[in-house]
Amino acid sequence: MASIESIGRVIYESMKIANESKNLNTKIKRLDTMIDMSKKLQEEFIDRGINPLTGDSPQTIIEKAEKAKLENIEIELRKKVEFHLEKARRAQTSKTMISNADKALDELLKFNQEYDYENKELELEIHAFIHKANYEGLVLEAEKFEFKDNVKKAIDKYQEALFFLKRDGIPDEQQQELISSLETK
Numbered sequence: 085m086a087s088i089e090s091i092g093r094v095i096y097e098s099m100k101i102a103n104e105s106k107n108l109n110t111k112i113k114r115l116d117t118m119i120d121m122s123k124k125l126q127e128e129f130i131d132r133g134i135n136p137l138t139g140d141s142p143q144t145i146i147e148k149a150e151k152a153k154l155e156n157i158e159i160e161l162r163k164k165v166e167f168h169l170e171k172a173r174r175a176q177t178s179k180t181m182i183s184n185a186d187k188a189l190d191e192l193l194k195f196n197q198e199y200d201y202e203n204k205e206l207e208l209e210i211h212a213f214i215h216k217a218n219y220e221g222l223v224l225e226a227e228k229f230e231f232k233d234n235v236k237k238a239i240d241k242y243q244e245a246l247f248f249l250k251r252d253g254i255p256d257e258q259q260q261e262l263i264s265s266l267e268t269k
Contacts, residue, residue: 098117112153154201165192215254
């Protein structure tokens with residue numbers, strides 16, 4: 085059985101390292117150590133009527149550590165996703181835009197697998213970006229053919245864009261303006 089002092093020291097040192105570290109895995113491991121040690125403190129001492137604590141209760145420490153874990157994961161995830169989305173926004177072609185946005189989705193998947201963390205709102209935002217890039221890429225190709233007076237290929241590309249909108253899983257009523265403009269073309 086560990087002493088209260090040694091458990092308190094581990095909790096304090098873990099908190100200090102978690103606050104100072106730049107590495108997400110180090111932060112998470114140290115926050116997990118704080119949680120584990122707080123549970124141990126609760127089970128071995130507090131639950132048995134020994135309560136020498138003057139600071140936060142073990143439960144409060146656990147809640148703060150859990151909150152810190154989520155905040156750190158979210159910050160790191162957003163930083164990585166934003167890196168890829170910024171590259172996607174600066175891309176010159178829809179293919180490159182989509183490729184970089186797919187890398188952002190890969191980051192989401194990696195964080196889900198590694199930290200059991202999901203951000204559905206961010207995922208939907210990335211999917212919307214990819215959808216828009218796909219659509220705008222098809223329309224741009226059609227406009228290029230139209231500019232070159234290649235009517236047959238322009239119509240074919242406009243039809244591809246229309247097909248894309250009809251099959252994208254978004255209700256047609258929500259895209260009626262885009263659909264109507266393509267049908268007019």
